[in-house]
């Protein structure tokens with residue numbers, strides 16, 4: 405049995421920023437089970453290269469269509485992302501480059517919500533145990549604060565079995581399994597770590613949950 409979730413501040417309409425199918429699968433099923441009206445917003449110009457971006461997006465669209473959830477495919481403004489990341493190329497994961505990256509994605513989410521009649525925004529990013537939830541929540545709250553009537557929902561998607569179900573759903577749906585956070589620098593750093601630890605470099609488009 406799932407807990408029945410409610411939007412903060414008596415919200416009625418949620419815009420869910422989604423980073424990928426594996427992270428949003430559990431978040432989407434929890435929201436659907438609670439009867440909350442929501443739309444998925446895919447804005448992730450951080451994802452590099454384009455082949456990986458398309459793989460992640462297509463998996464997300466496939467799952468949204470399965471549940472009849474509206475899906476907004478926002479711009480892939482990769483030049484803007486790289487421009488904002490200038491000078492932060494060697495920052496570690498969970499550092500200031502990631503704050504910039506979350507800010508950029510949530511700013512666009514909050515703007516779209518404001519212009520299209522949503523009162524609440526949140527993100528599937530926080531369900532990943534590789535991420536710093538406090539950092540994500542700070543960015544989300546900051547983005548929402550620029551728009552009157554928009555609230556960032558800080559719900560902890562990992563709790564009450566959320567992390568376990570995230571993996572179960574990924575296996576059940578045989579989602580594409582990304583092996584790095586998303587940007588060119590996280591791909592570079594993950595490959596460096598793999599090489600140093602005697603592992604093969606990442607091969608895009610090859611691994612799927614439930615198969616590997």
Ligand code: SF4
Nearest residue numbers: 502505585586587590
């Ligand atoms: S490591 Fe992930 S969150 Fe950080 S900047 Fe790269 S894509 Fe964004």
